[in-house]
Amino acid sequence: MSGPADLALLASRVRTDERRIMAALERRGVNFSHVDTRTLHSCFGQRRWPVVLNREIGVVRARYAAWALEAEGSRVLNTASAIEVCGDKWRTSMSLQAAGLPTPRTAIAMTPEATLAALDELGYPAVLKPLVGSWGRLVTKLETREQADTVLEYQAALTGPQAHLGYLQALIDSGGRDIRVIVIGGVAIGASYRSSDDWRSNVARGARTGRCPLTPELAKLAAGAAEAVGAELAGVDVIEDGQGRQLVLEVNSGVEFSGFQQAHGDDIDVADLIAEYAMAAVSAC
Incomplete structure (x- = not known):
């Protein structure tokens, strides 16, 4: 044009x-x-x-x-x-906690040695994640103190102060499945399951997608998570524990929706809804 x-x-x-x-x-x-x-x-x-x-x-x-x-x-x-x-998992966790939203038990430690102590308090199994990253990369399941000691010895040898911080979450037994909810302008537009034979259910790692019912409770939880981090366009990752409780794992500001789109087909057009929201923003300027 x-x-x-x-x-x-x-x-x-x-x-x-x-x-x-x-x-x-x-x-x-x-x-x-x-x-x-x-x-x-x-x-x-x-x-x-x-x-x-x-x-x-x-x-x-x-x-x-x-x-x-x-x-x-x-x-x-x-x-x-x-x-x-x-873009920072700990800051996301703090924002979700401040908003009173349910999340897995989470801890941060300033050194690998402190991470071991935090793990003793948090309990095993747990998940060690990099503060910055996506697609399940460098995410490690720690099932014993001996395993943690080995992983953290390697972590201590990495360069850069941020690499030495330990961001930890209790491992939730979800049966290899989590939920991606897309939120646009404070409204949850739909949800999809992501299932994997691996314990990480990222679509980028080959997870299968399917439709997930968007209940009022799930929609409210996802919209609240997006609001807590200030994201107008968000992909909210939710996990269900053994009791059926839904916990927010993280919020993605650069939401990827190919897996979601495969699950919903022509019923929900994420790209068109994003375009519509962007057009409204232009009109408001």
């Missing part, structure tokens, strides 16, 4: 989800530009785009791009603040 764009879609890697969003924007006649975040630079000055849809996959680049564009006066979906909280 000619003329200055009303909306920018930031993405250094255009995946299936981004292609779906761009196609939805085109169908709706939105004047938008795709901006490869690797080429983006910002100097304080005139606002270039009223609204920015931030689909940058790299959390650091996504956060700093949001900060820069917010300083220019753009409305960024999601905000830098939301990206910062969602």
Whole structure:
């Protein structure tokens, strides 16, 4: 389209989800530009785009791009603040705890030695996670103190102070299944199961997806989690324990929805709902 764009879609890697969003924007006649975040630079000055849809996959680049564009006066979906909280698992846990939402028992330790002590208090089995990361990478199930001692000895040899912090959660026996709920503008639009033969049920690791009933309780829990971290567009991961209680695991600000879309087919068009929300944001500017 000619003329200055009303909306920018930031993405250094255009995946299936981004292609779906761009196609939805085109169908709706939105004047938008795709901006490869690797080429983006910002100097304080005139606002270039009223609204920015931030689909940058790299959390650091996504956060700093949001900060820069917010300083220019753009409305960024999601905000830098939301990206910062969602990009740090401990900060997410603190936000969920402050909002009174149910989560697995969680601890953080400042050193590998302190992590061992925290594990003694938290109990085994437990899960050790990196503070920053996705797709289940570097997530380790610790079933005994001997196993933990070996893993933490390796952790102590890593470079960088953040690598030495221990973020821990009690292992929830969920039968290899969790729930992904997508929230747009404070409204849960649907839910899907993610099931795996592995104890990690990430779609990126080959988990199977299926439809999950979106009960009023689940919708309220997911919307509350998105609100707690300040995310307008969110993928909320929920796990059920042996008693059927639903606990929030984490909230994703750069929500991936291919698995969800496979489960729901044409009944829920996530990309179109995101495009609709972005259009409303443009109209409000």
